Amino acid sequence: MPDDPPLIHSLRTAVAAAPADVPLRLHLAQLLLEANRSDEAVAEVAVALQHAPDDAQARDLMARAMGAPSPSPSPVQPPRPQGGFDWRAAEEQVRDAVPPRFAETPVRAAGQDDSTDVGMWDVEGTNTIRLADVGGMQDVKERLEAAFLAPLRNPELRKLYGKSLRGGLLLYGPPGCGKTFIARAVAGELGAAFLSVSVNDVLDMWIGNSERNMHEVFETARRQAPCVLFLDELDALGGKRSRTAHSGMRNVINQLLSELDGIGSAANEGVFVxxxxxxPWDVDNALRRPGRLDRTILVLPPDGPAREAILRYHLRDRPIENVDLGKLVKITDGLSGADLAYVCEAAAERALLDSARTGTVRMIGMEDLLAAAGEAMPSAEPWFASARNVAMFANEGGMYDDLVRYLKKRRKL
Known part of the structure; x- marks a missing residue:
């Protein structure tokens, strides 16, 4: 469950991996009972009694969880069965044994306490995330600076060179590579609020409501200016109209085009889309015309510095020892940010389950991380398989030249 304390969460994971381990399940039930979660404790003890109907500790716990007097005197902390795992002692042992952490990582998560409820849309207030907080990805940062940020920061130079602020910016690339985080970092660079919208936020079953929702999204951004309006999963929100001729989505896309045409006008002053x-090949071509989402940036799987920063971030609060981060960075080439998070999670799970089986707590080591990395399949590969065909046969006007260069560099084309 998402609100479980770390120890209960770990025990749930261990029980799921070893459902017939009665002492382990009873210890979980004991912690749930101490946390005044009697119904959950009853459920766990019931399963334990299926495996061990005559277990005295299980019967005692069931009686207490159901609110009945204990059939026999029982101390506050029941004695562990022979060979049982003392999780309280293990938790203290890990806490005391954790070595000095990595240096502070540049990768950060978006804040959760700076959002403001404005009508039906959640607008995050100005955050402290900057592009410097995004590990690696120097090419992406330079493109963002040249295409978007530099003109905004230098109004006098913009006027001198006749640089227009019309139009928005489209980030594209394989899933799990940090496009949303980069968008938040742009908002931080501009000192702007951040409003993220997906197709589920806009669509409504009643005729006309989806278009009104789209209009209200932009109106909310205008009221909160300066504001970065982030349209997530644009292929779902603004798919090609030739494929939506007989659905309500066509009107939604038309409304989106109308709202985007206001970018750069006085009405949309301070709104950055x-x-x-x-x-991107499924996005309606009209959305990418000049003055709309006319600038594109390819966001690829993290490079070496970015992988190091991401790994540091996901290992920062875990008990680790003898981890060669440089080696780990090399063997995870091609993994996305989401893949790297999985590697760290899987390594932690290996150490946890090993501790549960042996009864001796141990740290997460390089062996765990290497094994987890070896099992991780690069989630971006299916995307590159599709992108390869687009780069070869549908690169009209050089729209995907940056993708072609990357594929050639990686010998994928």
Whole structure:
């Protein structure tokens, strides 16, 4: 469950891996009972009694969880069965044994306490995330600076060179590579609020409501200016109209085009539109015309510095020892940010389950991380398989030249 304390969460994972381990399940039930979660404790003890109907500790716990007097005197902390795992002692042992942490990582998560409820849309207030907080990805940062940020920061130079602020920015690339985080970092660079919208936020079953929702999204961004309006999964929100001729989505896309045409006008002063998609070839061509989402940036799987920062972030609060981060960075080439998070989670799970089986707590080591990395399949590969065909046969006007260069560099084309 998402609100479980770390120890209960770990025990749930261990019980799921070893459902017939009665002492382990009873210890989980004991902690649930101490946390005044009697119904959950009853459920766990019931399963334990199926495996061991005559277990005295299980019967005692069931009686207490159901509110009945204990059939026999029982101390506050029941004695562990022979060979049982003392999780309280293990938790203290890990806490005392944790070595000095990595240096502070540049990768950060978006804050959760800076959002403001404005009508039906959640607008995050100005955050402290900057592009410097995004590990690696130097090419992406330079493109963002040249295409979007530099003109905004230098109004006098913009006027001198006749640089227009019309139009938005489209981030595209394989899933799990940080497009949303980059959009938040852009908002931080501009000192702007952040409003993220997906197709589920806009669509409504009643005729006309989806278009009104789309209009209200932009109105909310205008009221909160300066504001970065982030359109997530643009291929779903603004798919090709030739494929939506007989659905309500066509009117939604028309409304989106109308709202985007206001970018750069007085009505949209201080509203900066960013969008993200995994499938740019499925986005309606009209959305990418000049003055709309006319600038594109390819966001690829993290490079070496970015992988190091992401791994540091996901290992920062876990008990680790003798981890060669440089080696780990090399063997995870091609993994997305989401893949790297999985590697760290899987390594932690290996150490946890090993501790549960042996009764001796141990740290997460390089062996765990290497094994988890070896099992991780690069989730971006299916995307590159589709992108390869687009780069070869549908690169009109050089729209995907940056993708072609990357594929050639990686010998994928």
């Amino acid at each position: 960013l969008a993200a998609t995994n499938l």
